[in-house]
Amino acid sequence: MIGVDFTVQSAVMRLIAGLIIVALQGAAIAATAVLLGDNGPRYDGRRTLVPWPHVDLIGLGTLILTGFGWGRAIDIDPASLRIGRWGLVVAVLAGSVALFIAAPVLQLLAAPLIERLDYTAGVTVAAFLADAARLCIIMGLLALLPIPPLAGAHFLTALGLPIPKQAGLYLSIVLLLASIFGVTRYVLKPAYDIIAPLLLGIDSFL
Numbered sequence: 001m002i003g004v005d006f007t008v009q010s011a012v013m014r015l016i017a018g019l020i021i022v023a024l025q026g027a028a029i030a031a032t033a034v035l036l037g038d039n040g041p042r043y044d045g046r047r048t049l050v051p052w053p054h055v056d057l058i059g060l061g062t063l064i065l066t067g068f069g070w071g072r073a074i075d076i077d078p079a080s081l082r083i084g085r086w087g088l089v090v091a092v093l094a095g096s097v098a099l100f101i102a103a104p105v106l107q108l109l110a111a112p113l114i115e116r117l118d119y120t121a122g123v124t125v126a127a128f129l130a131d132a133a134r135l136c137i138i139m140g141l142l143a144l145l146p147i148p149p150l151a152g153a154h155f156l157t158a159l160g161l162p163i164p165k166q167a168g169l170y171l172s173i174v175l176l177l178a179s180i181f182g183v184t185r186y187v188l189k190p191a192y193d194i195i196a197p198l199l200l201g202i203d204s205f206l
Contacts, residue, residue: 006065010131011064011065013127013128013131013132014063014064014067014131014135015060015063015064016128016132017128017131017132017135018060018063018064018069018135019051019055019060020051020132021071021099021102021132021135021136021139022051022054022055022056022059022060022069022070022071022072022139023048023049023050023051023054024049024098024099024102025054025071025095025096025098025099025139025140025143025151026046026053026054026071026072026074026095027046027047027048027049027054027098028094028095028097028098029041029046029074029076029091029092029094029095029151030042030044030046030047030048030074031047031094032087032090032091032094032095033074033076033081033087033091034047036081036082036083036087036090036091037080037081037082037087038076038077038080038081038087039080040075040076040077040080041074041075041076044074044075046074053072054071054072055071055072056070056071056072056073056149056172058172058173058175058176059071059072059149059172059175061176062175062176062179063135063139065179065180066179066180066184067135067138067179068138068139068142068175068179068184068185068188069139069142069179070139070142070143070149070150070151070175071151072149073148073149073150073151073153073168074091074151076088076091076154078157078158085157085158085159085160086158088154088155088157088158089154089155089158091151091154092143092144092151092152092154092155093144095140095143095151096140096141096143096144096151097140098140099136099137099139099140099143100136100137100140100195100199102133102136103133103134103136103137103140103199103200104133104199104200106129106132106133106136107129107130107133107200107201109129110125110126110129110130113125113126113129114126133199133200134196134200137192137195137196137199137200138188138192141188141191141192141195142184142188145187147171147175148163148167148168148171149168149169149171149172149175150175153168
């Protein structure tokens with residue numbers, strides 16, 4: 001949902017945070033897939049913390065506008081995984097877990113940086129880190145939904161359910177509209193309200 005708090009500053013913060021988050025999540029998924037036996041993500045250039053290979057333009061744009069977004073899907077061959085299709089589940093979970101770990105780490109960085117920076121810069125950096133930590137949890141949860149183009153679409157493949165290639169684009173538009181009209185927030189809120197206080201504190205409700 002595009003709220004009244006949407007400003008140029010918040011858009012820039014979401015852009016920077018989004019690039020960091022999709023890189024971390026994508027690299028974690030790709031590295032897990034490679035570790036489990038599929039070298040495809042490495043050859044595709046996805047086992048990297050450089051953001052650009054992981055960016056989905058619609059997903060990043062949705063994040064900037066609404067605070068909900070996603071990265072570019074990673075191709076994983078279940079036949080190459082040592083534990084078969086279960087490896088898809090492990091890879092997706094690894095991406096979300098990486099973000100859940102990053103969230104409190106980012107929040108913890110705020111205090112020491114505030115002490116070392118002047119007041120204006122310190123407040124800006126603290127606000128960015130708090131927003132980035134919150135976005136880590138949001139995108140980690142969103143990625144678990146079994147909907148293309150989200151990482152959770154691999155859950156459908158693990159269950160043997162075919163996914164048409166064109167579904168990703170169409171459902172990206174659906175996710176964009178769902179986020180604009182607040183549907184995504186409504187779906188994720190119950191899980192967020194449980195996980196965010198555990199990782200970030202009692203004032204971290206969506």
